Amino acid sequence: MFQLDLKSRTSIYEQVVDNIKELILAGVLSAEEKLPSVRELSKTLTVNPNTIQKAYRELEYQGFIYTVAGLGTFVSKAVDKEVDVRRVGEVTEELRRGIRELGFLGLTQEQISMLLKDLLEERGDLR
Amino acid sequence: MIKVQNVDKIFDGFQALHNLDLNVKKGSIYGLVGTNGAGKTTLIKHVTGILRQDSGSISIEDAPVYENLKIKQRIGYIPDDLYFFASYNLKESARFYKSIYPGWNPERYAHMVKQFELNEKRKLSRFSKGMQKQAAFILTMSSMPDYLILDEPIDGLDPIIRKLVWKYVVEDVAEREMTVLVSSHNLREMEGICDSIGILNKGKMMIERDLDELKSDIHKIQVAFREPMQDPYAGLNVLHRESRGTVDLLIVRNRKELVEKVISESSPVVFDLLPLSLEEIFIYELGGGDSEIEGIIF
Numbered sequence: 456m457f458q459l460d461l462k463s464r465t466s467i468y469e470q471v472v473d474n475i476k477e478l479i480l481a482g483v484l485s486a487e488e489k490l491p492s493v494r495e496l497s498k499t500l501t502v503n504p505n506t507i508q509k510a511y512r513e514l515e516y517q518g519f520i521y522t523v524a525g526l527g528t529f530v531s532k533a534v535d536k537e538v539d540v541r542r543v544g545e546v547t548e549e550l551r552r553g554i555r556e557l558g559f560l561g562l563t564q565e566q567i568s569m570l571l572k573d574l575l576e577e578r579g580d581l582r
Numbered sequence: 583m584i585k586v587q588n589v590d591k592i593f594d595g596f597q598a599l600h601n602l603d604l605n606v607k608k609g610s611i612y613g614l615v616g617t618n619g620a621g622k623t624t625l626i627k628h629v630t631g632i633l634r635q636d637s638g639s640i641s642i643e644d645a646p647v648y649e650n651l652k653i654k655q656r657i658g659y660i661p662d663d664l665y666f667f668a669s670y671n672l673k674e675s676a677r678f679y680k681s682i683y684p685g686w687n688p689e690r691y692a693h694m695v696k697q698f699e700l701n702e703k704r705k706l707s708r709f710s711k712g713m714q715k716q717a718a719f720i721l722t723m724s725s726m727p728d729y730l731i732l733d734e735p736i737d738g739l740d741p742i743i744r745k746l747v748w749k750y751v752v753e754d755v756a757e758r759e760m761t762v763l764v765s766s767h768n769l770r771e772m773e774g775i776c777d778s779i780g781i782l783n784k785g786k787m788m789i790e791r792d793l794d795e796l797k798s799d800i801h802k803i804q805v806a807f808r809e810p811m812q813d814p815y816a817g818l819n820v821l822h823r824e825s826r827g828t829v830d831l832l833i834v835r836n837r838k839e840l841v842e843k844v845i846s847e848s849s850p851v852v853f854d855l856l857p858l859s860l861e862e863i864f865i866y867e868l869g870g871g872d873s874e875i876e877g878i879i880f
Contacts, residue, residue: 461774464857468794494756501748503611504756505777509794548842 456491459500467502471510479519479530490520490528517542583608584629584729584763589638591624591785598624599635600785606778609759611751613772613793615860616782617868622765623662625782626733629763630659642729655684658727660718662734666706672717673702676724683725691724697746712738723750730754732764736771748775773860783868797857800835800866805845806852814848821866833858833866 457474459467478484490496493511497504511528514520522528557567586604590597598621606612616622627633628640631647631654640646642653666675672695680686695702698716700709706717715738722730730751736744752775754760766772772779773793780790789796800821806829807814815823815832818841822833829852834841838855845853858866 459774461770464859466794466797466857467774497756498749498753501745501752501775503752503775503777505610506794 486532488530587639589635611762612778613776614765620782621785656728658722659731685726694720730762769861802856804854
């Protein structure tokens with residue numbers, strides 16, 4: 456499903472969370488699709504099952520997936536997601552940093568604002 | 583669950599273990615790391631009931647391990663210095679294991695022998711060091727242990743076999759909730775496989791924690807300011823600091839959020855925050871004060 460980078464400084468747990476999130480956001484995993492079980496994924500990736508379990512718990516907490524006892528883990532519908540205030544703060548900080556960098560590169564406020572608008576339009580699927 | 587409490591062990595006036603605690607949860611893969619001579623092998627020999635502690639208690643599922651046949655039947659142990667009966671081959675050793683371990687699984691044994699491509703009829707003493715390790719691994723895993731205790735298991739194994747070994751370990755943890763205690767110096771590999779880490783130093787347990795928690799608590803940061811700042815790191819627990827021109831390199835033991843908050847208040851022009859690898863944590867925790875070691879790292 457995806458590859459882990461053992462040389463990366465990012466922990467395996469975070470890599471699993473990020474990878475699955477990306478697959479969901481990119482639409483590779485669609486809503487209501489069943490995810491591999493903790494056991495299956497741990498075996499395919501040769502990763503400690505406890506790490507996968509923890510990653511699934513975090514993804515569930517962030518609203519990307521949900522578990523039905525006895526049936527397995529599934530991808531949530533986009534509307535089901537609750538807004539995670541903490542994560543919104545982090546992403547806002549990333550945006551702020553990006554905008555500052557664009558400023559350093561010599562773009563005017565208007566140019567940056569145009570760029571952001573273009574990027575928003577590029578993603579026409581937002582609610 | 584493996585529980586070691588307040589254990590002391592003295593060999594001829596040398597204190598090998600010092601008031602030591604260790605807790606391995608059921609179904610967990612626990613990595614035991616430490617410098618040479620820290621007491622890893624001694625500790626493992628206590629947990630497997632080979633040595634008896636001077637004081638303190640060692641129990642598995644609340645029963646003392648020493649001389650406890652019932653528990654020992656459920657432990658698989660691969661020591662660093664392997665031992666096989668002279669003139670035995672793998673097949674004969676398997677027969678011996680079968681008579682000792684009630685959980686012996688002949689199907690798995692047959693499957694593993696094929697997969698590892700070992701000759702059952704050749705004397706084990708004629709095997710290479712790596713092949714002997716593989717043989718020990720096959721025998722131990724075929725006894726279907728509930729507790730797997732490995733002392734430097736991947737030492738001397740090639741990358742393909744190493745991957746196979748970990749696959750078996752992970753599979754048994756996932757399928758049967760096997761509990762694993764493993765010691766190694768290969769920290770990168772430990773980082774990929776363990777969920778808990780114990781760092782041993784001079785017979786004492788220095789740190790025992792969930793690996794991800796351990797990693798989220800210590801960071802390496804690079805910072806540069808436009809102008810020299812008055813004490814920009816106030817409020818941070820700085821373990822190590824050095825300057826390279828205008829860029830400061832620091833190791834801090836704080837939560838990521840706090841580090842980001844404190845540093846961004848002084849509006850730096852450069853600010854990178856990196857998690858530390860287990861190898862770096864090991865070096866800072868065990869060799870942090872030693873300037874010679876620091877000289878090598880940076």
